Amino acid sequence: MSNRQPTINPIPHWSEKHGWRRLGAVTGFIALSFIFAPILWLVVMSVSEDPLSGFPGPFTLTYYGQLLEQTGWVDPLLNSVAIALGVAVVSMIASTLIGRAIPRIRRGQFTLTGVMLLPMMIPGVVIGTALFLYFRVGLDMKLGLWSLFLGHLIWAFPFSFLSVLIVALRFDVRLLDAAADLGSGPLERFWRVELPQLKDGIISGGLFAFLLSFNEIARSIYLRGKTETLPIYLWQQAASHSSHVPLIYPLNVLILIVSSALVALAFWVLFGRTKT
Amino acid sequence: MFRPPTHVAPASYMSFVLIWGLVALLPTAGLLLWSTLTMENFQIVWEPSLQAYRDVLSSGRWQVTIRTLEIAAIVTLIEILLAVPFALWLAKGTKSAGVRTVSLALLTIPFFLSLSSRTIVWRGVLGLNGPINAALLQLGIIQEPLDWLLFSQFSVILGLIGPYFPTMVFPLYLAFMLIDDEVLAASKDLGASPAFTFWNVIVPLGLPGLGAGIVFTFVPMIGDPVVPELLGGGNVVVLSASVQSLLRILNYTVASALSVLMLVILVAMISLVAAITARFAKGGL
Amino acid sequence: MKKSSSSLLTRRSVLRAGAALGGAALASPFYARNAFAATGKVRVLGVTTVALPAWDGFMADTGLEIEFVPIESNPGLYVQEVIANEAGDDFDLFIFDGGIEDRLGASGHFQALDPAAMKMWDKVSADVKASPLLQGPDGTQYGAPIVFNADSFGYWVSDDMPAGEDLSWGMVFENEAMLGKVALEDTWLTTMPNAALYLKGKGAAIGDPSNMTPEEAKMVVDFLIERKKAGQFRAFWHSYEESVDMLGNQEAMIEECWEPVVKQLQREGKDVAYANCSEGYSKWMIGAYLPSQAEDERLARAYTAIDWFLGGDYGAQIAVNQGYATANPEASLQFAADNGWDAEQTAAIEDNMAKVERKMALPDYWQNASPDHVDVIESEWARFKQA
Numbered sequence: 001m002s003n004r005q006p007t008i009n010p011i012p013h014w015s016e017k018h019g020w021r022r023l024g025a026v027t028g029f030i031a032l033s034f035i036f037a038p039i040l041w042l043v044v045m046s047v048s049e050d051p052l053s054g055f056p057g058p059f060t061l062t063y064y065g066q067l068l069e070q071t072g073w074v075d076p077l078l079n080s081v082a083i084a085l086g087v088a089v090v091s092m093i094a095s096t097l098i099g100r101a102i103p104r105i106r107r108g109q110f111t112l113t114g115v116m117l118l119p120m121m122i123p124g125v126v127i128g129t130a131l132f133l134y135f136r137v138g139l140d141m142k143l144g145l146w147s148l149f150l151g152h153l154i155w156a157f158p159f160s161f162l163s164v165l166i167v168a169l170r171f172d173v174r175l176l177d178a179a180a181d182l183g184s185g186p187l188e189r190f191w192r193v194e195l196p197q198l199k200d201g202i203i204s205g206g207l208f209a210f211l212l213s214f215n216e217i218a219r220s221i222y223l224r225g226k227t228e229t230l231p232i233y234l235w236q237q238a239a240s241h242s243s244h245v246p247l248i249y250p251l252n253v254l255i256l257i258v259s260s261a262l263v264a265l266a267f268w269v270l271f272g273r274t275k276t
Numbered sequence: 277m278f279r280p281p282t283h284v285a286p287a288s289y290m291s292f293v294l295i296w297g298l299v300a301l302l303p304t305a306g307l308l309l310w311s312t313l314t315m316e317n318f319q320i321v322w323e324p325s326l327q328a329y330r331d332v333l334s335s336g337r338w339q340v341t342i343r344t345l346e347i348a349a350i351v352t353l354i355e356i357l358l359a360v361p362f363a364l365w366l367a368k369g370t371k372s373a374g375v376r377t378v379s380l381a382l383l384t385i386p387f388f389l390s391l392s393s394r395t396i397v398w399r400g401v402l403g404l405n406g407p408i409n410a411a412l413l414q415l416g417i418i419q420e421p422l423d424w425l426l427f428s429q430f431s432v433i434l435g436l437i438g439p440y441f442p443t444m445v446f447p448l449y450l451a452f453m454l455i456d457d458e459v460l461a462a463s464k465d466l467g468a469s470p471a472f473t474f475w476n477v478i479v480p481l482g483l484p485g486l487g488a489g490i491v492f493t494f495v496p497m498i499g500d501p502v503v504p505e506l507l508g509g510g511n512v513v514v515l516s517a518s519v520q521s522l523l524r525i526l527n528y529t530v531a532s533a534l535s536v537l538m539l540v541i542l543v544a545m546i547s548l549v550a551a552i553t554a555r556f557a558k559g560g561l
Numbered sequence: 562m563k564k565s566s567s568s569l570l571t572r573r574s575v576l577r578a579g580a581a582l583g584g585a586a587l588a589s590p591f592y593a594r595n596a597f598a599a600t601g602k603v604r605v606l607g608v609t610t611v612a613l614p615a616w617d618g619f620m621a622d623t624g625l626e627i628e629f630v631p632i633e634s635n636p637g638l639y640v641q642e643v644i645a646n647e648a649g650d651d652f653d654l655f656i657f658d659g660g661i662e663d664r665l666g667a668s669g670h671f672q673a674l675d676p677a678a679m680k681m682w683d684k685v686s687a688d689v690k691a692s693p694l695l696q697g698p699d700g701t702q703y704g705a706p707i708v709f710n711a712d713s714f715g716y717w718v719s720d721d722m723p724a725g726e727d728l729s730w731g732m733v734f735e736n737e738a739m740l741g742k743v744a745l746e747d748t749w750l751t752t753m754p755n756a757a758l759y760l761k762g763k764g765a766a767i768g769d770p771s772n773m774t775p776e777e778a779k780m781v782v783d784f785l786i787e788r789k790k791a792g793q794f795r796a797f798w799h800s801y802e803e804s805v806d807m808l809g810n811q812e813a814m815i816e817e818c819w820e821p822v823v824k825q826l827q828r829e830g831k832d833v834a835y836a837n838c839s840e841g842y843s844k845w846m847i848g849a850y851l852p853s854q855a856e857d858e859r860l861a862r863a864y865t866a867i868d869w870f871l872g873g874d875y876g877a878q879i880a881v882n883q884g885y886a887t888a889n890p891e892a893s894l895q896f897a898a899d900n901g902w903d904a905e906q907t908a909a910i911e912d913n914m915a916k917v918e919r920k921m922a923l924p925d926y927w928q929n930a931s932p933d934h935v936d937v938i939e940s941e942w943a944r945f946k947q948a
Contacts (some may be wrong), residue, residue: 024365027358028379034438035386038397042389063303094292101289104282110550112293114543117491119300121514123499126307126535129523134303136645143646154300162488166447166547169484170454173282189281195435204450211387218516221638226630226651234390249531252393259388263381310844315936335940336947396802403812423741426812510747510797513946521748521943524637526937 039256046249064250071109073251083229084213087152091160091209092202099164100198104173113165120158124218127154132222143225151223154214159212160205167201178183207266307539310532320529321413327515328533337518337530341538344515347504351436355493359444360438363485364478366445367452368460380449383442385458391439391502398435398507402426406478427509434498435507443492451485452478487553491546498538592725603862604625606648607656608634611708611847611870611879618874623865634658636930643670649852653863659694659846660930662703671703671850678864679705681871685888694846694927704848706888708879711842711920712751714814715808715823715835724834730759732813732836734785741790744804744813747797749942751843755817756924757781762840773930775937782941786948797946808833821883841925879900880910886917 044056046063067073098116102109119127131151135141171194179189195202217231224232234248313320314327317383320533366379384396400406409421424430455478463473501516508514515538522531602625609631613619616627630652632638639657641650643665648655655671665671676682682690685706695704714733718724722732733735733743734756745752757770767777788794795813798804801822808816809826816822823835849867851860869875873896876887883900887893890910897907932938 021365023285024361024363024369026361027479028362028365031358031362031437031441032379032382035394035441036382037437038394039389041397041400042393071510097292100288101284104284106342113550115293115301116296117546118539118543119304120491121495121539122304122535123306123519123538125499125501125516125519125523126306129531130303130307130310132641132645133528134306138306149547150299157296159492162491163447163450166450166484166488167454176281186281200453201451204446207384208446211384213297215387215390218499221633222641225646228630230388235392248390248393255388255431256385260381260385263384264377265390267377267381267384268556320890331936331940335943337943339947396806399806399808399812403810404809423795505799506803509795510745510799510946513943518943521939524635525931525939526637526640527939529935530936530940 042249043253043256046253063247067250067254070247073230073233076228076230079148079227080214080230083145083149083152084210086149087156087213088160088206088210090153091157092206094157095161095164095205096195096198096202099161099168099201100171100194103168103171114162116161117158119154123223124155124216127151128219128222131219135223143223144227145225147223147225148220148227148229151219152216153209155216155219156209156212160202160209163205163208164198164201167183167198171197277442290553294457307532309528310528311536313529315529328529329537331530331549332418332533337534338537340513340515340518341534341541343513344498344538345541347432347436347512347514348494351433351440351497352494354433354437355441356489358441359448359489360486363448366454367449368455368457383445386439386442392506394439395435395503395506398431399426402431402434402507425509429512431507432504432512432514433507435503436500439500439503440493440497443496444489446491447488448482448485451482455481476521483553487549490549495542495546498542512530586784602628603654603866604628604630604652605654605656605672605866606632606642606652607654608632608658608847610634610885611656613875613878617865618878619869622872622874623869625865627866629848632657636661640664643852644668646856649854650752652852653855653859654866655852656707656847657850658928658930659692659848660928661723662695662697662848662850664699664931665850666697666703670853672838672853673850673854674702674705675864676702677870678861679868681889681892684892685871688921692846692927694850704846704850705871705872707847707849708883708885708887709844709846710820711841711883711917711923711925712817712819713832713836713838714815715815715826717808717811718832722815722834725837727839729839730755731763733817734759734788734793736793736815739815740746741795742795742814744796744798744807744816744818745794746804746817747799747946748942749938750928750930752817753778753785753938753942754928755786755843758840758843758926760784769926771926772932773934773938775930775934775941777821777940778934778938782945785945789945789948820885825882836921837919841923842920843928844921844925845928872896873899876909877906880913881906884909884913887914890914890917941946 018052047059047061047107048056049058049060049062098112102112105112128151131147131154132143135147136143137152141147149156176189179193184192215231216229217235220229220232234251278483284481311328312324312326313322314325315321319350370376402408404421404423404426406425408425409418412418413421439522459477460473463477468476499516500514504514505517515534519531519534522528522534573940590887598830605627606631612629612631616629619625619627631640636658639655643655647687649670662671666673682705682838689706689709690702692706695706696702714730716728722728732739734747736743749781753773754770756778756895757765757773758839759768761767761770765780767773767780773781796807796814798807801819804816804822805825806819807813808818808822809829809831820835823833826833849870851863855863871888873889873894876889876893877896878886879887880890880893890913893910894907894914897910932940
């Protein structure tokens with residue numbers, strides 16, 4: 001039974017039409033279940049006695065206890081967070097500088113965009129090697145935290161740049177003329193007219209950059225020097241000849257809990273409240 | 277000196293362009309150089325040669341570029357079909373800030389968890405003795421377990437759908453969000469049907485988002501080593517695996533040649549997408 | 562035309578000035594920088610295979626702290642770390658898959674071992690010490706044996722394949738009863754020589770399986786492609802976890818794999834066995850190597866560490882946990898007895914000794930990460946994977 005009601009306007013606002021909404025909700029639900037079914041499984045296995053067996057239970061918290069005793073993962077985690085934060089901040093600033101400029105320069109828009117996006121089109125292991133050869137062999141520099149940062153920036157920046165560009169392309173520069181007519185200076189125009197319009201793109205870009213850096217591994221292997229990040233740590237544990245997987249499960253669950261709380265908070269502040 | 281208010285000082289962005297050139301573009305250009313040299317016994321031979329490209333052809337390695345592009349294209353198409361309605365609903369369909377926040381948060385959280393731990397779970401599900409085969413056997417639909425469920429192109433594509441969904445949704449959502457409600461209302465007031473509004477207002481205005489979404493999804497998938505390795509079981513050889521195998525023996529030249537080949541194809545494809553996006557975006561307005 | 566050949570990773574001193582930008586201060590995180598100057602600490606760069614879950618025994622016996630930085634088992638990566646990253650500046654000891662000393666010893670990045678500097682050296686059997694994976698082509702002793710084994714394949718025990726009997730590699734490569742039920746390791750390094758071993762056993766003209774000529778490599782790959790087309794292989798594994806998973810879940814009934822895989826599945830109560838092979842085994846060894854930069858105090862600490870690895874505590878733990886062999890099994894037994902280990906654990910060490918004796922006696926090959934025609938072999942492997 002449909003609950004269609006007689007309506008005065010024969011053509012409803014498209015967003016009020018139920019078919020569209022239902023379709024959107026359904027495709028979203030399908031895709032999200034693809035993402036979260038494995039994650040829920042991970043949670044269940046983290047409290048199972050034999051996580052590798054493929055069957056849940058009997059349930060135990062042993063591995064959480066062991067995880068807290070072994071603290072090898074703490075330093076890599078701190079490194080990962082520090083690098084990701086740095087990459088996010090630098091990406092946000094740089095993408096704003098370039099993203100706002102591209103729609104307004106007369107020549108070379110296409111070339112400049114392409115040049116900024118080029119490194120993201122090269123497979124991670126290759127760009128990792130290319131950077132290694134360049135910095136280590138070519139410039140004789142000792143690799144470490146800074147090269148990880150740089151490698152991640154080269155990976156993450158194009159994404160945050162595109163996020164800003166989407167928004168900047170839709171920014172009506174006549175607003176700046178109007179603001180100037182009303183007597184505001186360049187800084188004020190940027191701060192009060194331009195930035196608020198670009199804000200969503202910049203924040204999404206920064207968030208993207210953070211997440212891409214946090215999970216990066218292909219480039220990190222070649223650029224780490226002696227520094228370990230969390231993905232490198234986890235991957236090394238899984239590669240060793242004895243099973244450390246029981247500890248990887250609870251560690252992932254802890255990260256899941258903390259990141260969920262942080263992300264929910266951040267999104268509520270950024271997107272949830274402002275636009276209703 | 278007078279500057280129009282819309283002027284951007286070149287120094288503000290050219291300084292970063294310069295840095296970018298030094299740290300990102302020069303190393304990339306280095307690939308081109310490597311690909312025209314040869315290796316002998318772990319040593320580089322400084323003599324221009326097309327040997328690396330010949331090796332790419334003779335070992336059948338060029339096929340991995342085609343297979344990789346094919347898989348990435350299929351998954352990207354699936355993501356578009358799933359993400360466009362969802363992003364539209366998220367941006368314009370739901371009025372609840374709570375639903376929107378939770379949805380976006382749910383799309384973000386998976387990035388924090390290592391892809392390999394999330395992916396390996398599928399193996400239990402799709403395996404010969406997994407629940408899907410067990411159910412099909414129980415129901416009498418099949419007599420023998422299906423071996424193409426796992427370690428096949430099918431399982432690789434299935435495994436890629438989840439991880440690369442958010443990268444398609446985010447830019448689309450951002451683009452749809454920017455469409456003014458009043459534009460939609462005007463379209464309605466002028467008597468346009470929802471389908472007409474979708475194709476003639478929303479799609480053109482959302483195209484930059486779609487273009488970015490395709491780039492965000494398609495390009496990283498080309499280099500993804502995790503999902504094809506874990507779910508392809510060595511039967512689905514993609515670019516990253518082939519390159520990794522070369523780097524293990526320090527064969528930089530063939531690895532570079534293979535990468536340059538892929539890079540050329542990608543640049544051509546992305547230029548095409550960008551050109552189409554630009555044309556339609558202008559035409560639609 | 563003249564060919565000019567120069568080392569791939571030669572440092573360019575011309576550009577040295579650039580190094581000021583990325584000095585050591587930036588190379589490690591600010592809260593971990595003290596590691597470099599620490600005394601009483603031995604810094605080891607080693608493959609994960611040799612790592613212990615805890616190093617309490619090491620600290621108690623040697624009075625030294627240990628900083629174990631793990632590295633993937635990947636020859637390309639070692640060479641990069643040692644030559645280009647000058648890991649010898651940061652580490653007192655390298656523990657890598659043997660064979661690498663042919664290259665890094667000759668290039669002056671490893672220094673030769675001084676037998677007199679180690680107490681346990683004389684207790685290690687001469688056969689083990691003389692492995693080509695520890696000595697350079699000229700016989701220089703670069704490496705000390707840390708962990709070694711002879712690899713074959715794991716399988717689910719059945720009437721056709723009982724545990725403990727000698728089986729042929731044909732079970733893996735040419736087995737009509739097991740079409741689509743065999744898993745291989747995804748590397749030319751083990752899979753191609755193993756196939757070569759089988760073909761050689763059948764009378765094919767193959768010299769050294771671990772150093773094949775281009776023609777031999779092509780023959781082996783043609784055979785593998787034929788078997789692939791026949792549907793012999795279910796999948797290829799890349800990591801330890803994967804191989805446990807594949808055999809354990811019966812995704813594959815036979816799997817070319819490492820011994821701890823079978824140990825782990827047996828502990829879970831699964832009826833699997835590790836094959837005794839009639840044609841021989843894939844032998845490997847992980848050695849400890851001294852970076853040429855290690856001198857004085859650093860060198861003394863490195864020798865202290867090697868001595869401990871050659872001793873009973875380490876050997877006993879490795880034997881029980883992983884089933885791998887170590888240099889000095891008698892010391893392991895002694896350690897188990899002194900520390901009141903139970904009969905089961907002691908038996909594991911004894912089984913291990915018997916196994917090593919039997920397996921090492923067979924004509925077989927030592928895994929070789931840098932055969933003369935490595936590029937051709939890798940390229941042939943790519944052809945197999947594409948087929």
